[in-house]
Amino acid sequence: MPNNNALLILERFEQRGPVRQEGRGWKTRCPHPDHEDRDPSFFLYPGGGGKCFSQCAQYWPPRELASLLGISLPHWDGGLTLSELAEAKGIPENFFGSLGVANGYAGTGKQRRECVDIPYSNEKGEIVAVRKRLRLEGQGRYLWRRGDHPTLYGLPYLADIKRTGKVVLVEGETDCWTLWHHGIPSLGIPGASMWQSKYAVLLEGLDVYLWCEPDGGGDGLLKSVSADLPNLRLITAPEGAKDPSELYLQVGDGFKQTMENLLTAARPFKEFQVEAFTEEARQSLATAQDLLDSPELISKLSESIEVSGYAGDTRPAIMAYVAISSRLLRSPLNLAYISQSSAGKNAAVDAALPFVPETNYYLVRASSPRALIYNDEEFTNRIVILTEADSLPEDGPAASAMRSLMSDGEMSYEVTEKGEDGQHHTRKIVKKGPTGLITTSTKPLGDQASTRTFTVTIPDSVEQTRAIMHVHASRADQGLPELDFSAWLALQRWLELAGEKRVVVPFGHSLADLVTATSVRMRRDFNQLLIVIQTIAMLHQRLRNKDGQGRIIATIADYREARSLLDEVFTTTVSEGATPAIRETVEAVRYLSPTGNTVMQIQLMSELKLGKSVVHYRVGRALKGGWLVNQTTIKGAPAQLVLGEPLPDGNPLPHPDELVCVENPESDSNLRTVPEIDQGSNEGSNEDFNPIAPNSGVEPPGFNRGFERFEPIPVSTTHTTALVKISEGPLPWDPFLDEEKDNEPNVN
Numbered sequence: 218m219p220n221n222n223a224l225l226i227l228e229r230f231e232q233r234g235p236v237r238q239e240g241r242g243w244k245t246r247c248p249h250p251d252h253e254d255r256d257p258s259f260f261l262y263p264g265g266g267g268k269c270f271s272q273c274a275q276y277w278p279p280r281e282l283a284s285l286l287g288i289s290l291p292h293w294d295g296g297l298t299l300s301e302l303a304e305a306k307g308i309p310e311n312f313f314g315s316l317g318v319a320n321g322y323a324g325t326g327k328q329r330r331e332c333v334d335i336p337y338s339n340e341k342g343e344i345v346a347v348r349k350r351l352r353l354e355g356q357g358r359y360l361w362r363r364g365d366h367p368t369l370y371g372l373p374y375l376a377d378i379k380r381t382g383k384v385v386l387v388e389g390e391t392d393c394w395t396l397w398h399h400g401i402p403s404l405g406i407p408g409a410s411m412w413q414s415k416y417a418v419l420l421e422g423l424d425v426y427l428w429c430e431p432d433g434g435g436d437g438l439l440k441s442v443s444a445d446l447p448n449l450r451l452i453t454a455p456e457g458a459k460d461p462s463e464l465y466l467q468v469g470d471g472f473k474q475t476m477e478n479l480l481t482a483a484r485p486f487k488e489f490q491v492e493a494f495t496e497e498a499r500q501s502l503a504t505a506q507d508l509l510d511s512p513e514l515i516s517k518l519s520e521s522i523e524v525s526g527y528a529g530d531t532r533p534a535i536m537a538y539v540a541i542s543s544r545l546l547r548s549p550l551n552l553a554y555i556s557q558s559s560a561g562k563n564a565a566v567d568a569a570l571p572f573v574p575e576t577n578y579y580l581v582r583a584s585s586p587r588a589l590i591y592n593d594e595e596f597t598n599r600i601v602i603l604t605e606a607d608s609l610p611e612d613g614p615a616a617s618a619m620r621s622l623m624s625d626g627e628m629s630y631e632v633t634e635k636g637e638d639g640q641h642h643t644r645k646i647v648k649k650g651p652t653g654l655i656t657t658s659t660k661p662l663g664d665q666a667s668t669r670t671f672t673v674t675i676p677d678s679v680e681q682t683r684a685i686m687h688v689h690a691s692r693a694d695q696g697l698p699e700l701d702f703s704a705w706l707a708l709q710r711w712l713e714l715a716g717e718k719r720v721v722v723p724f725g726h727s728l729a730d731l732v733t734a735t736s737v738r739m740r741r742d743f744n745q746l747l748i749v750i751q752t753i754a755m756l757h758q759r760l761r762n763k764d765g766q767g768r769i770i771a772t773i774a775d776y777r778e779a780r781s782l783l784d785e786v787f788t789t790t791v792s793e794g795a796t797p798a799i800r801e802t803v804e805a806v807r808y809l810s811p812t813g814n815t816v817m818q819i820q821l822m823s824e825l826k827l828g829k830s831v832v833h834y835r836v837g838r839a840l841k842g843g844w845l846v847n848q849t850t851i852k853g854a855p856a857q858l859v860l861g862e863p864l865p866d867g868n869p870l871p872h873p874d875e876l877v878c879v880e881n882p883e884s885d886s887n888l889r890t891v892p893e894i895d896q897g898s899n900e901g902s903n904e905d906f907n908p909i910a911p912n913s914g915v916e917p918p919g920f921n922r923g924f925e926r927f928e929p930i931p932v933s934t935t936h937t938t939a940l941v942k943i944s945e946g947p948l949p950w951d952p953f954l955d956e957e958k959d960n961e962p963n964v965n
């Protein structure tokens with residue numbers, strides 16, 4: 218018997234015109250005033266809701282449908298009983314006995330009302346969670362019993378499901394009931410966001426079919442399930458039926474046949490994936506083609522960065538772009554920006570971000586280091602951006618995560634957690650790389666770190682400060698032009714989906730011979746230089762030749778670009794921190810002290826036309842480098858500066874012309890053997906690449922999946938119904954099993 222509300226609605230429909238029983242519900246004319254529905258296309262569900270399958274293409278829950286019909290339903294918030302639920306889903310009530318589903322209560326006092334208790338059990342049939350269903354429709358339908366840890370629904374039947382060799386994964390219990398009732402093996406995921414990687418182990422050896430609900434969380438569920446079960450097959454929901462339960466209500470007795478047809482027609486997830494990727498790659502290329510086919514890509518980037526409001530020398534911002542692009546290589550760049558707090562090092566990084574998809578990086582401010590540790594992100598082929606890195610507590614897990622990124626290109630750290638036994642346990646977390654790192658700080662990070670990291674200093678010159686002020690002024694004045702970043706975003710997407718990520722640098726050994734090797738650091742930095750060259754070649758890959766294995770061959774043009782970006786970085790590296798700004802400051806002391814007299818900072822401020830803080834910072838760095846010496850012995854007194862060690866000299870990077878003769882075989886018969894310079898082994902490097910962009914919207918497996926995100930329990934729940942173990946009793950799909958013995962399964 219339909220519930221009272223459904224009866225009232227049905228009665229009203231019968232007054233309006235012909236109503237015909239179909240499936241488990243009724244077919245009639247759409248009640249919407251704007252819809253002249255001559256050919257009845259409205260379906261009234263047994264629970265009282267209804268859906269127009271033509272013009273309106275909309276579902277109305279009972280209360281809204283009633284108001285559309287001009288009747289009002291008696292106010293009712295009395296909870297839900299098993300008979301009402303059974304009726305609405307078209308399943309005989311006695312079917313539920315063997316499942317342990319029973320009438321229960323939720324809430325206390327005036328809040329207390331009837332509900333349906335749905336036990337979730339493990340494989341042994343022990344109840345591990347209880348979900349209370351409070352109503353048929355709308356928000357707040359469900360409550361979890363306090364402290365419960367839900368699992369897949371239907372696990373007591375897992376052994377029997379395994380005998381069938383296949384399982385249909387659905388969202389929620391209702392669809393399981395419908396499928397079980399028709400002898401189709403199935404398990405329920407309690408909600409679209411509740412898939413967990415550990416479930417994959419339970420399903421080993423089974424052909425897994427996922428019913429994808431067309432709206433809502435379906436996409437997210439598909440992403441997380443397919444990450445763990447790549448051989449998944451997808452059931453495409455037939456038009457008008459978002460889930461199996463709804464399909465059953467519409468087709469009634471034809472349900473089992475329809476389902477079997479759907480299973481036969483289900484396609485491997487991989488096919489969809491390939492199609493979607495191919496199509497997306499094609500579209501991305503069309504959008505980004507002008508950029509990808511331009512030899513002036515980096516200049517265009519520089520112009521766009523300027524137009525978007527970045528002041529002064531754009532190279533620090535371009536370096537951030539290169540670093541983020543290097544995420545696709547086997548070992549991405551580590552980049553450290555160092556300057557005073559006000560000099561815009563964060564601005565340099567921020568200026569690059571609009572040019573890349575948000576999924577390419579993970580931005581953490583050191584003021585909230587927990588965001589680096591406690592997150593559900595995946596970090597493969599991404600760059601972690603950590604601003605104000607020197608403010609991280611040095612011995613915390615965030616600092617150790619940062620250090621592992623710098624040294625291993627992969628994030629690992631230990632966290633202490635309270636386990637189910639109430640004890641605290643230390644757990645080592647490893648997030649799969651390759652992952653690069655960009656940090657900003659006011660002082661160099663630890664020694665070990667900086668040898669594996671490219672240091673980029675941001676000029677703190679008067680000109681730079683003035684340029685920044687001018688940008689602020691124009692922003693306040695007429696605003697900055699709205700830039701269209703879509704081609705840039707498409708460029709990165711195309712690289713990810715279809716681009717080649719392996720690059721050989723044929724002139725690598727020549728370069729190794731020609732760079733100045735006076736600094737120990739140069740050894741490691743040389744590798745970073747190669748990564749920059751490779752990244753630039755990768756960005757220009759449509760203009761570059763490929764070798765026999767399809768790898769991009771970098772050219773001198775890529776080196777020229779890298780050199781102009783890195784000029785200062787390398788000069789600074791070789792001269793151990795003597796940036797042009799520091800040099801200028803030391804030179805000013807030399808100028809002000811022709812006879813070796815001491816110089817005060819206040820004199821430098823006026824000589825360099827710089828503010829106190831800038832001069833103080835520069836003098837500090839010069840003192841640390843030993844190029845200036847403070848002669849005062851009085852603590853806290855103004856510095857009395859004299860010259861110290863001579864400044865180191867020279868740009869260690871050879872001019873591109875010096876390399877040309879070795880790049881072009883025709884030009885030099887004494888060509889040295891030109892080996893491939895690649896990072897690590899080339900074997901299978903392309904296979905390693907995961908074409909699925911890390912997506913922050915997807916819940917990745919594993920780490921830190923608590924149960925906090927379940928619907929909160931607003932009222933205290935009481936448990937009045939004894940819940941029986943549900944592994945006993947007849948199994949709901951025995952008939953299906955029998956049939957399977959006679960017939961070959963449709964799908965192997």
Ligand SMILES: [Zn+2]
Pocket residue numbers: 247248249252254269270271272273274
């Ligand atoms: Zn309609």
